[in-house]
Amino acid sequence: MFELKPLHERNIPSALEKAKHYRLLNEPLPAESICLDILEVDPNHQEALVTLLLALSDQFEQRLNERYRRACDVLNRLDDEYQRAYYNGLIAERRAKVHLKRGGPGSGHVTYDWFRQAMERYEKAEQLSPADNDDAILRWNTCARILMSHPDLKPEPQQRSPQFLE
Numbered sequence: 001m002f003e004l005k006p007l008h009e010r011n012i013p014s015a016l017e018k019a020k021h022y023r024l025l026n027e028p029l030p031a032e033s034i035c036l037d038i039l040e041v042d043p044n045h046q047e048a049l050v051t052l053l054l055a056l057s058d059q060f061e062q063r064l065n066e067r068y069r070r071a072c073d074v075l076n077r078l079d080d081e082y083q084r085a086y087y088n089g090l091i092a093e094r095r096a097k098v099h100l101k102r103g104g105p106g107s108g109h110v111t112y113d114w115f116r117q118a119m120e121r122y123e124k125a126e127q128l129s130p131a132d133n134d135d136a137i138l139r140w141n142t143c144a145r146i147l148m149s150h151p152d153l154k155p156e157p158q159q160r161s162p163q164f165l166e
Contacts, residue, residue: 007037012045019051028058049077053087057094064098082128086136089121093143100150109156115143116155 007015019034035052038045056071071091078084096114099107122143125136147153 004037004040007041009041012038012042012048016045016048016051019048019055023051023055023058026058028055031055032059044077044079046079046083049074050083050087053078053091057091060094060098061101064095068095082125082130085121085125085128086139089118089125089136089139092118092121093139096143096146100146100153108150108153111150112147112153112155115147115153119143 015034015038019031019038022028022031022034032052032055035048035055038048039052042048053071053074056067056074059067068091075084075087075091078087092114096111096118099111099114119140122136122140126140129136
């Protein structure tokens with residue numbers, strides 16, 4: 001095994017910029033690694049937590065369950081209630097998109113359910129958002145448009161309980 005080298009605290013801002021840059025380059029693994037280095041120095045660094053959450057959700061397509069679980073763990077470390085609601089919606093939306101892309105038996109119901117969960121979480125975030133922030137509305141609309149453009153995505157039919165004759 002290797003012993004990881006610690007990041008100097010004074011270099012956290014430039015390291016965080018690098019993590020964001022790697023995400024923009026579609027390189028979520030280096031972004032994740034940098035965020036973990038920052039969090040070793042400052043475990044409650046909110047911007048690093050958000051960037052880590054995003055880097056993990058960027059990897060849902062490769063390792064859905066493990067990355068989803070880790071993203072939810074990071075989500076619980078966010079201090080701001082609005083951010084927790086908003087990023088909770090984003091996690092659900094990104095999970096829905098993975099199910100949409102993968103397809104397969106029953107995926108239409110699963111995808112629909114994840115998009116609806118995302119929309120509910122965005123509605124909660126909308127209630128908590130500052131007046132000049134419509135990000136949750138924009139994300140909600142994106143989910144709605146995806147559902148409207150895919151009529152095959154629908155809720156799972158309700159199971160009817162058997163009726164017994166007396």
